[in-house]
Amino acid sequence: MKTPKKFTYDEVLVLPHVKKVFTLHCVEGWDETLLYEGVRLEDLFSVVGVKPGIKTVIFYAADGYSSSIPYNYVTKNDIIIGAKINGLVLDAKRDFLFR
Numbered sequence: 001m002k003t004p005k006k007f008t009y010d011e012v013l014v015l016p017h018v019k020k021v022f023t024l025h026c027v028e029g030w031d032e033t034l035l036y037e038g039v040r041l042e043d044l045f046s047v048v049g050v051k052p053g054i055k056t057v058i059f060y061a062a063d064g065y066s067s068s069i070p071y072n073y074v075t076k077n078d079i080i081i082g083a084k085i086n087g088l089v090l091d092a093k094r095d096f097l098f099r
Contacts, residue, residue, distance in 0.1 A: 005048045012098070015039045015047075018080055036082035038098065041074050044081075 018040055023033045041057065050071075058068040073079070081098045083090060090098065 007044070012039055012044070012081070013083060015043050017083075020078075020080055022082075034085050035087070036080060037084040037087070038080040038082035041079050041081065 016039070017037055019035060019037045021033060021035050023031055025031045054071045056068050057071050057074055058066060060066045069079070083098055
């Protein structure tokens with residue numbers, strides 16, 4: 001990113017929301033199809049800017065967890081960060097605050 005930025009939960013929620021149906025495939029062997037509502041990662045990227053040649057998007061959680069996905073996967077699949085599942089705000093059962 002061109003300009004490092006930390007977003008609060010509320011700052012993310014004021015960005016435009018979208019809804020998408022996803023089937024989540026867990027590494028434990030189960031899956032479920034859910035309606036997610038959240039913010040497109042591309043909308044977050046437009047706030048901070050993206051350096052030319054970006055290859056990877058890395059996520060860092062407050063609890064120390066981190067993960068990454070290829071940038072072209074994000075753009076090709078219009079990935080969102082979900083704040084609601086099936087109309088319900090995420091809670092401790094669903095890995096709150098975002099999934």
